[in-house]
Amino acid sequence: MKLREVTPNDHLFVSILLQTAFDGPDQARLVERLRLDGDMAMELLAVDEQTGKAIGHMSFAKLHAPAGWWSLAPVAVVRDLQFSGIGTEIIRYGLDIARQAKAPAILATGAAKYFARFGFSAKAAEHLTSPRIRVPLLLYPIAQGTAGRAGAVIYPPAFDSFDAGDTQPQAVPPDGALPRPC
Secondary structure, rough: OOEEOOOHOOOOOOHHHHHHHHOHHHHHHHHHHHHHOOOOOEEEEEEEOOOOOEEEEEEEEEEEEOOOOOOEEEEEHHHOOOOHHHHHHHHHHHHHHHOOOOOOOEEEOOOOOOOOOOEEOOOOOOOOOOOOOOOEEEEEOOOOOOOOEEEEEEEOOOHHHOOOOOOOOOOOOOOOOOOOOO
């Protein structure tokens, strides 16, 4: 598998993949709005090197605060390959690419135990606050001084459509559930 940047020719595939993986259009709409608003930090397509077929997608949104930080946005794998380890591989490669791009830190919400395997930590994010998120923030610190930092987290407006009162969209379900899309 290799990861490459998404091109406009990939947008339809990504939209269908996200709608299928998440059983509805919300994640696809989020990604489209992030693109339109200029709030997409990076968007990656996973391609099977043997067949040349696209098999997954990962995106990072630019947070409005802290400055320069990114949020892990939807991660998805085609249904036939879910639970095969490809989602884990996509996240690992994607985080490596984020480090190379000099993102100072990545935030995620959701399954703390699942994300811990990649280096995300609730402890590192314990002094961060967000007015809309009622689940623990998880921080993947890259730059020195990001772990344990205090301050407000401000998500881009694209995330406003997910204001169901309890959480932002997640790449995986809450703790205790298996990560369906990956």
